Amino acid sequence: MARVTGLDLARGIAILGTLGTNIWLFSNPGGLLRAFTDPAAAGVPDWQVPITLFLKQLANGKFLGLLTLMFGIGLAIQFDSARRRGRPWPQSYLWRAVVLFLDGVVHFLLVVEFDVLMGYAVTGIVVAALLLTSPAAQRRWMIATTSIHLVAVGLMTAGMVFHGESVSGTVPQPSPYQQGSWWDLVLFRIDHLTAFRFEPVFILGSSIALFLLGAHLWRAGLFRTEGGRLRSTLIVVGAVTLPIDLALGATVPSAFFVVRYLTAPLVSLGLLALIAAVTLDREPGWWGRRLSELGRVALSGYVTQNLIASALFYGWGLGLNGVDPALRLPVTVLAWAAIGAIILTLAHLWLRRFDRGPLEWLSGTIVTALNGTRRSRRAARV
DSSP: OOOOHHHHHHHHHHHHHHHHHHHHHHHSTTHHHHTTTSTTOTTOOTTHHHHHHHHHHHHTTHHHHHHHHHHHHHHHHHHHHHHHTTOOTTHHHHHHHHHHHHHHHHHHHHTOTTOOHHHHHHHHHHHHHHTTSOHHHHHHHHHHHHHHHHHHHHHHHHHHHHHOSOOSOOOOSSOTTTTOOHHHHHHHHHHTHHHHTHHHHHTHHHHHHHHHHHHHHHHTTTTSGGGHHHHHHHHHHHHHHHHHHHHHHHHOGGGHHHIIIIIHHHHHHHHHHHHHHHHHSSOOOHHHHHHHHHHHTHHHHHHHHHHHHHHHHSTTTTOGGGSOHHHHHHHHHHHHHHHHHHHHHHHHHHHTTOSSOHHHHHHHHHHHHHHHHHHHHHHHHO
């Protein structure tokens, strides 16, 4: 199947967008654990607080939702390809999921505690099996998992309203994010494994639903000419939800779970449909081509941007999370722009010589070797 430009572009936007969310976790002196109780970071001038909260909310959850939808679309494409080639499913996908999970473990331990790869790997295994069921059964699964997710969000929101707004833990002093070494942070992630892996478990139902929805939208023609009405509907949904999401996120701290896990995915649907509409009958411009290149090496780009941000902000690197609070806002925004420029440039230069990103190549090589071993063992038994 020929590459669909809109898919690559959407992945590239999702990768840069996740950095737009995570960059505030890097620049917060207390890291992820303090990002909820002190979202603007202590000491920031009063006039910067609303700007910081707005910028954080602008990215919060939207690109996580977009990336989740893109994983669902990618899984549907792999499923269709396996069926066309007569490969067993989901057996032909399972090693991909295992390798993705291991990628996530390494990324979590050595780079950042807010890794999404492990969660996507587990979700992918579940949805890979569900793709074998009928469309009606898949819709029932979407309804069921979404319902469970709504209940969970409701309970967490009620807890924040009635028992306090804190959803994070305590950062030890001195902070490992500022004074700790790289190895100190590795040990810190292991010690706080439960807290740091809360989100992937909490959103498992939502992730299953969004994976299935992404697959459904792909098959319904979202990126084809006949999907015009579908695109228009989703764009309206996203446009209507966006101001509600921004207003709640910037002004109501207790609405954290509502905006990140309910309104943000609706905005993601509108963004995905807008990307599909813009790229359907036209070639992307210069920026579109650069973002599409990043989308082609999404895994490598995701890990690389987190590595660079870690080196810039954490104490074992340049320690920019310890700058004067009055400078935190401009430093954070400039760091996001600089890292984005770096990974876009690296993606462009890499793809001038290679057709896959380095981590995509490594993961693909491992998967191929594992599948070859499995086939050899099966042949030997026969």
